[in-house]
Amino acid sequence: MKAQNGFTLIEMVLVIVILSIASAPLFSLFSRAASSILINEKIQTAAQLAQERAEFLLAVRRSQNFLAAELSGSTNETLGGNYSGYTRNTTITQPPPGPGCPAGASCKQIDISVEEGGSPYAEVTFLLVDY
Numbered sequence: 001m002k003a004q005n006g007f008t009l010i011e012m013v014l015v016i017v018i019l020s021i022a023s024a025p026l027f028s029l030f031s032r033a034a035s036s037i038l039i040n041e042k043i044q045t046a047a048q049l050a051q052e053r054a055e056f057l058l059a060v061r062r063s064q065n066f067l068a069a070e071l072s073g074s075t076n077e078t079l080g081g082n083y084s085g086y087t088r089n090t091t092i093t094q095p096p097p098g099p100g101c102p103a104g105a106s107c108k109q110i111d112i113s114v115e116e117g118g119s120p121y122a123e124v125t126f127l128l129v130d131y
Contacts, residue, residue: 042116042121043121043122045083045086045116045121046086046114046115046116046121046122047114047121047122049079049083049086049088049114049122050088050112050113050114050122050123050124051124053088053090053112053124054110054112054124054126056070057070057071057090057110057128058128061128066106066108066128066130071092071108071110071128072092072108073092074089074090074091074092075088075089075090076088076089076090077089077090085116085117086114086115086116087114087115087116088112088113088114089111089112089113089114089115090110090111090112091110091111091112092108092109092110092111093108093109093111094107094108094109095107095108095109095127100127101127101129102129102131104131105129105130105131106129106130107127107128107129107130108127108128109125109126109127110124110125110126110127110128111123111124111125112124112125
């Protein structure tokens with residue numbers, strides 16, 4: 001009688017058990033990667049929304065003037081549409097005296113923050129100077 005080559009049923013079951021135990025950590029890596037991608041997407045969206053607001057305020061400064069109504073106070077926007085759940089806060093204040101504002105110039109500090117679900121994801125701060 002010839003010797004049979006191949007795997008026994010017990011060997012196959014052992015291989016399946018070992019592979020399933022070894023693959024369990026890999027599946028958790030996939031779920032963590034998916035979670036990380038979602039967080040990165042929220043950060044990118046928030047940064048774009050903050051930049052959009054900053055560019056709007058710079059356009060107001062160019063088209064109207066430094067004392068335009070949009071360039072004072074605070075605004076809180078709850079965004080809708082594709083950005084539902086995002087909140088954009090803009091605060092415009094006089095900056096503290098220091099090296100940022102040149103002598104003899106008028107300055108405004110603009111702080112823009114974007115949150116989603118109460119978690120801050122992006123902040124932009126810049127200084128407008130009027131000579």
